[in-house]
Amino acid sequence: MFVETQEEEPEIKIPLPRVGITNLRTIAKINWKGRVYTFIPTFEITIDLPREKKGIHMSRLVESITDAMSEAVEEEVRKIHTSLEDLALAVIERLEKKHKHKRAEVWIRTTLILERRTPASNKISYEPYDVEVGVIKENGEIRKVLKVKVIGNTACPHALANNQGKTHIQRAIGELEIVTDFRNDIALEDMIEVVESSFSSPTYTLLKTPDENAVVRRMYDNPKFVEDVAREILIKARNRFPGKIHVKVISNESIHKHDVIAEAWA
Structure with a gap:
């Protein structure tokens, strides 16, 4: 018999809203648009801890992920569409059978690879995007x-406008966050498209010389402040997606020692 010290009363009786594990890396298979993709996501799983309990059973949280992986893969590959949020909910549902709680959170961070075509040579370029669900x-x-x-x-x-048609260019990073009802169907790739289409130009992993020239011409034909990018992302997202929207854009300035930020909510 083992002593369940987690069930003992703590010396300081204060409830904790989020207790669990973070930075847990594992493997996940997602049937996305009819194709099975393999991700190596990082998980964070938390539940609420009542004031009368000393701690939670950490191993049960890890078990809930492992069980949900095997169960969700078998279940989801039979569907035409699935998503990372479906997998996160499957983890919560497994966790409900193993650990009592009133509130549970599952966060999944990973990299989504999308196929793009270069603007001039029309070559395939595989582009990485950081996503979190x-x-x-x-x-x-x-x-x-x-x-x-x-x-x-x-x-x-x-x-x-002030330098005879010459200007400085810089890399910018756009972030779009949407808080919404679970039943609302919002594709991560659609969110990516909204952000990417709001820059002066997209960036590419692969660029031949004609592609480089096309990107530069596009940027000069479509100059934007970081504020312009933030506003465009916000209005596009507000018109397409239900929920609370947060936009953040950082411009890594090329001629300054500082960066520039623009942020908005809707």
Whole structure:
């Protein structure tokens, strides 16, 4: 017989809203648009801890992920579409059988690889995008948080207007976050498209010389401040996606020693 020290009363009786494990890396298979993709995501799983309990059973949280992986893969590969949030909810449902709680959160961070065509040579380029999905279940209600981070470019319109058509260009990072009801169908790739289309130009992993020229011409034809990018992401997202929207854009300035940030909520 083992002593369940987690069930003992703590010396300081204060409830904790989020207790669990973080930075747990594992493997996940997702049937996405009819094709099975393998991810190596990082998980964070938390539940609430009542004031009368000393701790939670950490091994049960890890078990809930492992069980949900094998069960969700078998279940989801038979469907045409699935998602990371479906996997996160499957983890919560498994966890409910192993550990009592009123609130549970599962966060999944990974990299989504999308196929793109270069602008001139039309070659395939595989582009990485950082994504994060969170599922929160509390008092029977389920909501999700979807986040994407996209790298693009901007060309400064101020320098362009005051320097005989010459300007400085820089890499910019756009983040879009949506908090919404779990039942709302929002694709991460659609969120990525909204952000990427709002820069002066997208960036590419693979660029031949004609592609480089096409990107530069596009940037000069479409100069934008970081503020312009943030506003465009916000209005596009507000018109397409239900929920609370957060936009953050950082411009890694090429002629300054500092960066520039623009942020907005809707």
